[in-house]
Amino acid sequence: MNPRLLELYNQELHHVRESAAEFAKEYPKIASRLTLSGMDCADPYVERLLEGFAYLTARVQLKLDAEYPTFTHNLLEIAYPHYLAPTPSMTVVQLQADPDEGSLSSGFPLPRDSVLRAALGRETQTCCEYRTTHAVTLWPLQVSHAEYFGNPSTVLGRLAASEPKAKAGLRLTLRTGAELPFNSLALDNLPLYLSGADEQPFRLYEQLLGNACAVFARKPGGDWVERLPQDALRSRGFDDADAALPVVSRAFQGYRLLQEYFALPQRFLFVDFTQLGRAVKRCDGQELELIVLFDRHDPSLEGSVGAAQFLPFCTPAINLFPKRLDRIHLSERVNEHHVIADRTRPMDFE
Structure with a gap:
């Protein structure tokens, strides 16, 4: 599990409680039905609901952060393909x-x-x-x-x-x-x-x-x-x-x-x-x-x-030259395949 999940969870929970306090101050009549008053919530069921919401939004935030390298990689593949490739000797x-x-x-x-x-x-x-x-x-x-x-x-x-x-x-x-x-x-x-x-x-x-x-x-x-x-x-x-x-x-x-x-x-x-x-x-x-x-x-x-x-x-x-690669067995159930230049000498080619 990603260690940043706990940090994001605490941030989202703190944000939800701050928003709930502002909502209770602005709409006290409606907030009283949800037992929201300030930073505390008297109803344990509502508290669990807020914690579950914070957990889900933390996972969404973690997923969005993980997509950023994918976005930049795709952008670099278009603008500057050599940047992501290893530089030969x-x-x-x-x-x-x-x-x-x-x-x-x-x-x-x-x-x-x-x-x-x-x-x-x-x-x-x-x-x-x-x-x-x-x-x-x-x-x-x-x-x-x-x-x-x-x-x-x-x-x-x-x-x-x-x-x-x-x-x-x-x-x-x-x-x-x-x-x-x-x-x-x-x-x-x-x-x-x-x-x-x-x-x-x-x-x-x-x-x-x-x-x-x-x-x-x-x-x-x-x-x-x-x-x-x-x-x-x-x-x-x-x-x-x-x-x-x-x-x-x-x-x-x-x-x-x-x-x-x-x-x-x-x-x-x-x-x-x-x-x-x-x-x-x-x-x-x-x-x-x-x-x-x-x-x-x-x-x-x-x-x-x-x-x-x-x-x-x-x-x-x-140290860059063309080479015929070994055959790769394709499968409809696999999205990615490991490409190996020479299975008899896997460490000699990159």
């Missing part, structure tokens, strides 16, 4: 590509929803399975050097004068393997994941997508410089095509983005370098520099940025 993984593998010169695409399975442990019988949320293309290259600088003229020379707003910059050096020149790659888009500890990746993200005023590509040594369009830097992970949780068309997608952010903020730390095709075709060497100028200088990044913080071939992954 999420992570960011890097796919290892051999930079000396020449067959990757045309790119090796891995589509979204590619399967990642962990190795079985000694006492486990089910592999932990993840699905990727971004499409990734592997190339025979790596980020060999990264540098954050506070004086653009030391890197770009006289070209820095064309950007009077520039107060800082970032230089990334890409290097191919297998002695392949860059112009042999069909590369036009390169997503990079901003790795690192504490708040530094978020500071880099703010600089790249909030303070970038110019983007250049060049061959080391300054033989030529290619200016990239202003929109060459793009964020990734906000479109429905890159969603980690299922997309429900009737729900506001901002709720899904908030849930994904609070579950794994790092899943949004991706920056796409786009429209690289023209610069790549001009580069006949194994190294290509990408230089981004910023209109705001962040002293905390100077001297603390390295190549390990710009990881290519990364994608978020989520």
Whole structure:
């Protein structure tokens, strides 16, 4: 029995007696027939009647309170279905590509929803399975050097004068393997994941997508410089095509983005370098520099940025995948049925 029933019963009985006292004061002639006078009732039968009424109304009040979660659940199922569902485990993984593998010169695409399975442990019988949320293309290259600088003229020379707003910059050096020149790659888009500890990746993200005023590509040594369009830097992970949780068309997608952010903020730390095709075709060497100028200088990044913080071939992954469930025997006498994914391993799937 619910312990709140006694509390509600006392509240209802007190309310009935107060109402009876007001009724007796307002209509004393009628109240005398019911032996009602003030808070006391001289007739034991009327007293039992009031107590029975208080008991029934307490049960009704308890039932109404119990229906409130049902109402809110149904409302959330319509407005925000993901809120009531358990949030699966999420992570960011890097796919290892051999930079000396020449067959990757045309790119090796891995589509979204590619399967990642962990190795079985000694006492486990089910592999932990993840699905990727971004499409990734592997190339025979790596980020060999990264540098954050506070004086653009030391890197770009006289070209820095064309950007009077520039107060800082970032230089990334890409290097191919297998002695392949860059112009042999069909590369036009390169997503990079901003790795690192504490708040530094978020500071880099703010600089790249909030303070970038110019983007250049060049061959080391300054033989030529290619200016990239202003929109060459793009964020990734906000479109429905890159969603980690299922997309429900009737729900506001901002709720899904908030849930994904609070579950794994790092899943949004991706920056796409786009429209690289023209610069790549001009580069006949194994190294290509990408230089981004910023209109705001962040002293905390100077001297603390390295190549390990710009990881290519990364994608978020989520422990959510389709699975055929075991058969359920339906009965007309039962309103609810227990759904079990795998009866032989009931604790391995949720």
